[in-house]
Amino acid sequence: MKYLDEYRDQALSDKILEEIRRTVTRPWVLMEVCGGQTHSIVKYGLDHLLPNEIELVHGPGCPVCVTSLEMIDKAHAIAKRPEVIFCSFGDMLRVPGSNGDLLMLKSRGADIRIVYSPIDCLKIARANPEKKVVFFAIGFETTAPANAMSVWQARQQGVKNFSVLVSHVLVPPSIASILQSPLNRVQAFLGPGHVCTVMGYREYEPIAARFKVPIVITGFEPVDLLQGTLMAVRQLEKGRAEVENQYPRVVSREGNRTAQQLVNKVFEVCDRKWRGVGSIPKSGYKLRWEFKEHDAERIFDVKEIDTKEPLACISGQVLKGIKKPHDCPAFGKECTPEHPLGATMVSAEGACAAYYAYGRHLQSFARASNPDARKSVEAPAHV
Amino acid sequence: MCLAIPGKLIAVAQDQNGVRMGRANFAGIIKEVCLEYTPEAECGDYVLVHVGFALGKVDEEEARRTYEALESLNQLGDLDTPGIEEGESPLGLGPPRTELEANSVAASGSKSSTVGEVL
Numbered sequence: 169m170k171y172l173d174e175y176r177d178q179a180l181s182d183k184i185l186e187e188i189r190r191t192v193t194r195p196w197v198l199m200e201v202c203g204g205q206t207h208s209i210v211k212y213g214l215d216h217l218l219p220n221e222i223e224l225v226h227g228p229g230c231p232v233c234v235t236s237l238e239m240i241d242k243a244h245a246i247a248k249r250p251e252v253i254f255c256s257f258g259d260m261l262r263v264p265g266s267n268g269d270l271l272m273l274k275s276r277g278a279d280i281r282i283v284y285s286p287i288d289c290l291k292i293a294r295a296n297p298e299k300k301v302v303f304f305a306i307g308f309e310t311t312a313p314a315n316a317m318s319v320w321q322a323r324q325q326g327v328k329n330f331s332v333l334v335s336h337v338l339v340p341p342s343i344a345s346i347l348q349s350p351l352n353r354v355q356a357f358l359g360p361g362h363v364c365t366v367m368g369y370r371e372y373e374p375i376a377a378r379f380k381v382p383i384v385i386t387g388f389e390p391v392d393l394l395q396g397t398l399m400a401v402r403q404l405e406k407g408r409a410e411v412e413n414q415y416p417r418v419v420s421r422e423g424n425r426t427a428q429q430l431v432n433k434v435f436e437v438c439d440r441k442w443r444g445v446g447s448i449p450k451s452g453y454k455l456r457w458e459f460k461e462h463d464a465e466r467i468f469d470v471k472e473i474d475t476k477e478p479l480a481c482i483s484g485q486v487l488k489g490i491k492k493p494h495d496c497p498a499f500g501k502e503c504t505p506e507h508p509l510g511a512t513m514v515s516a517e518g519a520c521a522a523y524y525a526y527g528r529h530l531q532s533f534a535r536a537s538n539p540d541a542r543k544s545v546e547a548p549a550h551v
Numbered sequence: 552m553c554l555a556i557p558g559k560l561i562a563v564a565q566d567q568n569g570v571r572m573g574r575a576n577f578a579g580i581i582k583e584v585c586l587e588y589t590p591e592a593e594c595g596d597y598v599l600v601h602v603g604f605a606l607g608k609v610d611e612e613e614a615r616r617t618y619e620a621l622e623s624l625n626q627l628g629d630l631d632t633p634g635i636e637e638g639e640s641p642l643g644l645g646p647p648r649t650e651l652e653a654n655s656v657a658a659s660g661s662k663s664s665t666v667g668e669v670l
Binding site: 284314517 | 556611617
């Protein structure tokens with residue numbers, strides 16, 4: 169498939185790996201921000217192919233994982249209502265709230281539907297004028313244009329029975345929060361390629377300068393991730409701390425201005441609570457007042473809900489790159505994708521779920537210390 | 552969640568509400584795509600699609616440049632070794648460094664750089 173297969177090329181990956189080995193002279197800790205990148209890294213075993221000096225830690229960029237328990241409980245409260253058709257991306261349905269997940273509610277008769285795109289909800293709303301159609305609008309900046317467009321079109325087209333439960337999160341404040349932590353270990357970031365397709369990367373420049381940390385905006389395929397790693401390591405080795413763009417085939421410094429304009433018309437920045445992490449100032453979007461007719465929180469008057477996470481879970485420290493899934497005594501035992509205890513196990517893109525999916529909960533799976541055991545990247549066909 | 556996939560646009564039209572829509576081919580799977588955020592995209596272009604929205608056109612020129620730069624990685628790596636003049640392509644293989652730098656689209660006044668500068 170064009171623009172995918174080329175970036176899964178084994179020979180090219182080997183070449184970049186060799187160049188990384190030639191470049192690195194001392195230990196460095198890099199964080200890939202996006203959950204999709206984490207998934208690719210674990211799937212292809214890229215972290216095991218890198219020289220021992222380079223440690224990859226996994227970032228907070230899984231919006232399903234970091235959607236707060238309070239917000240999920242609000243979703244449940246709305247989805248239970250008989251007049252509601254509750255629509256969501258599929259990966260939110262298995263995320264546990266305080267009392268089960270949305271799939272469980274569906275099995276008890278709630279009208280909960282999986283949609284591919286938020287725009288599909290408008291069709292459902294038109295076809296069911298007697299119902300109230302609510303979309304669970306989660307995501308990072310990548311998804312914000314789609315969710316904003318659904319609200320915008322609902323208003324333009326007079327679809328009054330459509331509303332959104334907004335739980336949007338933003339990447340730059342979360343990176344800044346990680347860097348401000350006294351326990352921070354991260355020395356460079358592989359930045360989120362698709363977030364930056366929308367937003368560009370200007371807002372990362374002050375972060376790189378302030379914290380003296382290289383940020384390389386990086387794609388999602390093995391070649392992208394290895395090249396991003398090489399660029400970050402070169403910066404670290406030379407003492408540079410700049411924003412670089414590994415992913416220029418879709419990312420520009422300015423981003424998609426048309427998309428940014430509509431996002432800014434519909435949403436405004438707000439403080440947001442992240443599951444496992446806590447509240448981060450100015451780290452989310454909420455609907456602007458002008459769109460209050462489409463704000464599900466206002467329409468259904470869902471109150472603040474008091475929630476408690478299991479004490480055993482260390483997902484907050486995993487999301488900040490302080491710990492890895494293996495450091496948790498519950499990983500792969502009490503906590504599995506079927507019965508997740510916390511944020512990083514609830515979605516396939518969470519670090520714990522990715523480790524589990526590719527067998528890293530098994531005793532036999534340990535980082536290969538023997539260089540001969542390091543194999544080349546295999547390029548399985550998947551989309 | 553931020554998964555976005557490149558697909559080839561095979562049809563572009565406005566729907567009954569005046570929304571710019573299209574159909575994109577993802578290795579044989581055809582899906583409807585909203586093109587409101589990519590007004591410049593036309594049939595034959597590759598667009599990056601996320602939850603039914605084209606977020607941007609894939610820049611074929613940049614894709615080719617990145618790929619070529621990577622393919623000539625070892626030769627370019629040798630440029631750092633003493634005895635080879637900057638801008639000279641060793642063994643005549645791969646694009647010379649100066650061409651890569653000229654092609655890089657480091658934004659005006661920014662310290663940011665693209666792949667061409669560092670490889």
